[in-house]
Amino acid sequence: MSYPTDAPTNIPKDQFVKYLDNYIERFDIRPKYQTDIESCSYDEGRKCWFSMARDMTTSVVVKYMARFLVVASGENSAANIPMIPGLHEFAGETIHSSRYKSGASYSGKNVLVVGCGNSGMEIAYDLASYGANTSIVVRSPVHVVTKEIIRLGMTLVRHIPINDVDDLLERMSNFVFGDLTRHGIVRPKLGPLLLKAKTGRSVVIDVGTVGLSKDGAIKVLGNISKIKGNIVEFEGGKENAFDAIVFATGYKSTANTWLKNGESMLNNDGLHKKEFPNHWTGANGLYCAGLAKRGLAGIAMDAKNSANDILSSYHSYT
Numbered sequence: 001m002s003y004p005t006d007a008p009t010n011i012p013k014d015q016f017v018k019y020l021d022n023y024i025e026r027f028d029i030r031p032k033y034q035t036d037i038e039s040c041s042y043d044e045g046r047k048c049w050f051s052m053a054r055d056m057t058t059s060v061v062v063k064y065m066a067r068f069l070v071v072a073s074g075e076n077s078a079a080n081i082p083m084i085p086g087l088h089e090f091a092g093e094t095i096h097s098s099r100y101k102s103g104a105s106y107s108g109k110n111v112l113v114v115g116c117g118n119s120g121m122e123i124a125y126d127l128a129s130y131g132a133n134t135s136i137v138v139r140s141p142v143h144v145v146t147k148e149i150i151r152l153g154m155t156l157v158r159h160i161p162i163n164d165v166d167d168l169l170e171r172m173s174n175f176v177f178g179d180l181t182r183h184g185i186v187r188p189k190l191g192p193l194l195l196k197a198k199t200g201r202s203v204v205i206d207v208g209t210v211g212l213s214k215d216g217a218i219k220v221l222g223n224i225s226k227i228k229g230n231i232v233e234f235e236g237g238k239e240n241a242f243d244a245i246v247f248a249t250g251y252k253s254t255a256n257t258w259l260k261n262g263e264s265m266l267n268n269d270g271l272h273k274k275e276f277p278n279h280w281t282g283a284n285g286l287y288c289a290g291l292a293k294r295g296l297a298g299i300a301m302d303a304k305n306s307a308n309d310i311l312s313s314y315h316s317y318t
């Protein structure tokens with residue numbers, strides 16, 4: 001099997017869409033856009049998977065039949081908003097990062113971004129650029145890198161031990177950003193690639209947020225303890241008033257809600273049951289790609305394993 005080697009790196013949106021179109025054409029993929037899978041279940045008698053697919057524009061439900069089923073709906077499927085005491089009575093606006101489009105309407109407002117993953121860090125930068133008085137909650141250590149550094153790391157780790165690559169990535173990142181501890185951003189003990197492999201936590205690619213935090217244009221705050229009206233209280237007792245809170249607090253898998261008979265592969269959280277590296281397949285032609293919290297490299301690994309396995313059982317099946 002061959003894969004395109006011309007994957008885009010830093011190109012405008014229309015060229016990226018063109019890349020996807022070329023990909024579809026090259027592999028003869030027929031996407032069903034605007035389609036919601038309501039359920040997938042295994043028919044023991046016919047030895048196949050039945051999927052109920054609702055056309056979101058017409059609401060017509062179509063039934064698909066397939067010998068193989070690949071769950072690729074991802075770890076980032078439904079918005080995760082934490083339970084914080086007093087949140088339901090918060091006097092301002094609350095929004096999850098998945099619905100955030102632009103900081104334009106937040107100009108001049110006091111906005112708190114909760115979460116310092118890539119979504120939170122990008123949104124904080126956008127809000128500050130639109131003139132919002134921006135704060136961000138950074139409750140845990142995080143690896144901030146540049147896109148060049150992580151790209152280099154992902155290439156080197158195919159040839160060099162992970163600890164050596166992590167050492168290099170940390171040195172380079174420290175050289176670029178300096179020690180950010182006094183700005184509220186602390187590096188985790190584990191290196192960036194090992195942290196991803198062990199905990200699923202991604203590095204954050206800086207888009208300018210770090211510079212604004214150093215300038216004080218974006219305020220870095222610790223964990224929230226409670227909310228009272230429009231006041232947010234932080235651990236340590238600090239209190240600030242906010243007009244809006246953006247929850248960039250990540251996502252959950254939803255595969256367990258629509259996949260019936262998936263017990264051989266998925267748990268109640270919609271993530272795989274089996275330990276890595278044997279997690280990507282279940283019974284009766286069931287597969288998953290991208291539920292192992294191993295980032296882009298993990299998704300590629302699952303996709304190749306699933307495709308090769310389907311190919312070999314397809315040949316023995318026909």
Ligand SMILES: NC(=O)C1=CN([C@@H]2O[C@H](COP(=O)(O)OP(=O)(O)OC[C@H]3O[C@@H](n4cnc5c(N)ncnc54)[C@H](OP(=O)(O)O)[C@@H]3O)[C@@H](O)[C@H]2O)C=CC1
Binds near residue numbers: 114119120249251
């Ligand atoms: N440009 C890009 O390539 C982008 C990539 N992405 C990717 O998409 C995926 C999803 O990213 P994202 O939406 O950022 O979600 P993530 O799961 O990566 O990050 C969620 C963040 O929310 C924090 N959080 C969760 N609950 C709380 C809480 N109660 N109080 C304070 N903080 C909290 C987490 O902190 P803690 O670690 O302490 O739990 C973490 O910092 C990731 O793989 C990411 O790398 C996203 C945006 C842009």
Ligand SMILES: O=C(O)C(=O)Cc1c[nH]c2ccccc12
Binds near residue numbers: 118196201203296
């Ligand atoms: O593959 C992942 O998820 C990583 O953690 C590394 C990575 C590659 N490209 C990225 C873009 C945003 C955040 C992390 C990565």
